[in-house]
Every structure is written in C-alpha cells, then in structure tokens.
Amino acid sequence: MSEVQKPKGPVKAVIFDMDGLLLDTEGIYTEVTDTIAKRYGKTFDWAVKQHSIGRGSQDFAEYVISALELPMSPEEFLTVRQPMLDERFPHAVPMRGAEALVRHLAEHNIPIAVGTSSSLHYFHAKTSNHRAWFELFKDVVTADHAEVTAAKPAPDIFLAAARHLGVDPKDCIVFEDSPFGVTAAKTAGMYAVAVPDSHMPIEQYAHADLILGSLTEFPLEDWGLPGFSR
Template sequence: MYQHVTHIIFDMDGLLLNTEELYTIAFQNMCRPHGKSYTWDIKIKCMGKKAQDGARYVIDALDLPLTVDQWMEQLHDQLESLFTQAKLMPGAEKLISHLKSHNVPMGICSGSTREGYLAKTTHHRETFSIFSPVVLCGSDEDVKQSKPHPDPYNVARSRFDPVPSAGSILVFEDSPNGVESGIAADMQVVMVPDPNIPHDLTTKSTLVLNSLEEFKPELFGLPPYQQS
C-alpha cells in the first residue's frame, strides 16, 4: 500500500511536542481581554501556518483590534513562561531514537519562528540536535508561502544532502494544513491528529494514527522495532 522511504520530515508543534495545547492557552490569554474566544474552528484553520500568517488569520476571524506585530509581541511575552514547559508527545522519543540508530536522515519543518523553536526545545536540546535540516517557516526567507502550500516541504527537501526525491520522503503531521502541504510536495504523509479535529479533515493523509506509538516503520520499508 505504501511506497518505501529513506528520509523523514517531522512537523513539530502538536506532533513531537505538546505545544499546540500551549498555543491554545496563549491565544486564549490574548483573546480574552477583547471579549473573544479562540475556538477549535479557528484553531484548525491556522494550525501549521507560519506564526505571522496564523496571527493574521486569528485577528481577522475574531475582528481583534490588534496588528500582527502587536499579536506577535504579546505572544513573545508568553514564550519563556509558557512554551519552555513543552513536553515530548507519546512515542516521539522512541521513534526518533530508533530512526537515528538506523541512520535514517530526519528533518524538521515547522511554522514556528526561530525564537519560538528555541523556547519550545529548551529542555529537549539533545533530542532536537539530531535533526538536519530544521526549517522554521516563521523565520525562513526561502519559505514564501506557509502550509498548506508545498513551499515548506520543498524547502526542507532541498536542504538534505544529497537531495532525495520527493517520493522517498515520509512526512509526519498533526494538522490538516500540514497534511495538504506535504501532499502538495508529492510526499506521503502520516497524520497524528488531535482528537478534536473532525474525521473529514483527516482523509487526505496516507495513514492516520492516534499516536506516534502506533507507527510501524516497516510499513514504509524502514527498519522495524526490535521485539522485546
């Protein structure tokens, strides 16, 4: 059913780290003073986008009296206190360690800014040092359009050395925008969606899992986990 792959690109927020729930808290903190609620309908639309694009969407959707710069400044104020609490999602460390032990090239493609990335990975430096390339769309001038456009994953692919074919890359995503981005870049995509995401927004992915713990590498021609 699935094409064999040689390279992996991971999204980060909500996929490797529990930062999507932290974003929800932060965005609610910023919307509440204006009498507005950051709902799941809005969240789904901006998940995976560049930080600035996500900010613009929320501001427009809720008609907030803020500029994108003001929004980003308020978000920055919460980075150290909130996002440094980020924890690895279930199955993430096991999968990353397994792929590393078999020398599978792995990269990151995130909508985050570099500043946000550093805050979120504060307590996970060793784990994230494994990834190369790391494409942070919120700070990367080569990424002209954010997810769901293919630019983010095309840029990430181009930074592997040597550059692999798109068909030999497996993408891991948690958001509908991210899934569409990977597919538009001609890659297979494993989706690990939040339970709040409607089922009809998960159907475009190659494979849907409840958790990274369920992933079977051998389905895509990768070395299987050793039986314990």
C-alpha cells in the same frame, strides 16, 4: 485510532512537523491566545482553533484577529504574545512516541528533519529542554528560513527539508498533525501521515496516506523502514 491504507514506499527520509506532533505546544498556543482574546471580551475556543492549527505566525494572527474581531493589528498581536510564549515554551513536553521514534530512526541512519511553521526563535525556545534528541535531526527548516517564501499549506518548508537531506521528495514521508501540513506534504509530492488532535474532524485528513492515533502506531516495516527490536 489507526486508519490504515495501502502502504507505499519504501521511503528514504522522514520529515516531522513539530507543534502538536513532536512537542505538546498546542495547549500553550491556546492558553496564550485565549488570554489575549479575553482582554477584549472574546474567547478563543475550539470552533476557531480548529481552523488555525498549522498556520504560520502571520497567517495565524490575521485569522484570529478576523475571526474574533480583535481591535489590533497582526503585528500588535504577535508582539503582545511573544513574551507569553517565550515563558511557556521551554516547559513543552514530548508527544507520545515522538522521542522514541526519532531516536530509533537516527540509530538506523535514516535521514530525518524537522519542517515547522514556527520561527527559528520559537524553535529554540520549544526545544531548549529537549536538545539531546533534537540534535539527532540532520536538518531543521523553519518558516523564516531563507529558502521558504510561503508557510504551510505551501510546500516550501518540506521541499527545502528534502533538498537539505539530499532525498527526492517522492521518497520522503512527512508526519503532520494539521490538515494544512498534510496539504503541504502532498503538494510537495511526499507521503503524508496524519496524527490529528483527537478533537479534529477526521474527514479533514482524507488526503493523508495514513491516519494514526499517535506516533507509537506507525508501521515502520510496512514503509521499508527498520522496525523496533522485539
């Protein structure tokens, strides 16, 4: 799947979302959330999940509790799920093409950053077995960063990443898997490339500049970035 629209740019910096884009963590979130839901006779299925992807933790908890009518507060939900996530996150594997693209951009001195709705705590848990290539990022901005007042779809995370990279937002391109993330990137004045979950309705990404099936499909040279050696 590659829906190619007219290339823009050239871009000077690249910002990556993490969950479902760099690392395959969405299945972990689903498993843990469904485990909690089943304690109350509920099911966290795709009908609910598709509207939760890309939300910050507090927003996610509030949405799931409301949608599934769980008899608990967001704080209770987050407290219950933390040890379950801590146990599973270190086993998250890279998404297809993620490590290769990150290494390629770093080798060509393209400024790269992570802009994630995760907390710094969970960022470290998820990347604990991938430190070698995550250390290539010039900066990491998490949802609990001091400069972030609102999580996606607000643009705060991406604007902070651009500031840290020293690049104007209009010269940045963002890779995202969620509609909320694409909205955040576009609100920040950046280009947005969507790499959606295959189950997501494609029309939710109409505001993206480019839609891909995986990071392996990204046409680097069309956006003024160095291509892979042939």
